[in-house]
Amino acid sequence: MKRPFTVVLADDHAIVREGLKLLLSTVDDVVIAGEAADGEGVFTALKQGSIDLLVLDLGMPGVTGLQFIRSLRESFGRLKILVLTANFEPRMVRAAIEAGVDGYLTKHDDPAELVRAIDAIRQGETYLATAIRFATDDGSGPRAAGEPLADALSPIALTRRERQILALVAHGATARDMAERLGISPLTARKHRENLMRKLDLHSAAELTAFAVRLGLPAG
Known part of the structure; x- marks a missing residue:
């Protein structure tokens, strides 16, 4: 047994x-x-x-x-x-x-x-x-077997910073939240988010969150 x-x-x-x-x-x-x-x-x-x-x-x-x-x-x-x-x-x-x-x-x-x-x-x-x-993930850290990275699933390659922003947006983080987590200014966080939306041809935080969920990121 x-x-x-x-x-x-x-x-x-x-x-x-x-x-x-x-x-x-x-x-x-x-x-x-x-x-x-x-x-x-x-x-x-x-x-x-x-x-x-x-x-x-x-x-x-x-x-x-x-x-x-x-x-x-x-x-x-x-x-x-x-x-x-x-x-x-x-x-x-x-x-x-x-x-x-x-x-x-x-x-x-x-x-x-x-x-x-x-x-x-x-x-x-x-x-x-x-x-x-x-x-x-920076390309070398541990991760679960069989789980692909966001840039592998995304039709557009994402940088490490873009993956971080995407993950935080999926959790409902504001620009201030992202700034505190990443050690950057709220203005820089907003700029990163805007650049990511432009790169993915998305037009709101809601669309960005939906995109993250499609990649397997849980919404918070």
Whole structure:
């Protein structure tokens, strides 16, 4: 008989954990083996048995960012770690992958991505949420097997910056939001968005969002 895939859910919001449990209850051979609401609780839950996967919110009390991930790696070598957080800044995503996580999702993503991520991780793959993949890819970073890049699907080749803008527009980001995420001015962000619409022959943010969705980017 196949051994269940055991999961610990770590989030400081009980309602989020309940939602995750409900979603994962539909996945074959996945068993919720523990929960945690802070960093100390994570280590306590992981010590209770042989845990396969930790679904981790980086914004919990007692979770000191990437150092926390490194500590988990040292203490639980075979543990798989899937980050599920509100932060989708490219620098954080890259740093988390470098620190040793096996997947990265944001709380803006479609719930179905959680199931896809777990399936990929169970097969030994690294999984990045669709929007993050498009926003952070520089041609060398990890991405899920079989998932093409935006410029491969687009009838017009897109630069890395254009992919970032497209991903953020799909999430409903304003020019100010984009400026904060990308470290540029709101004026520059608006200019990038206008140039992208001109390049794709689109005439509004709504059309740009629809285009992004057709490429597989989830709308936020």
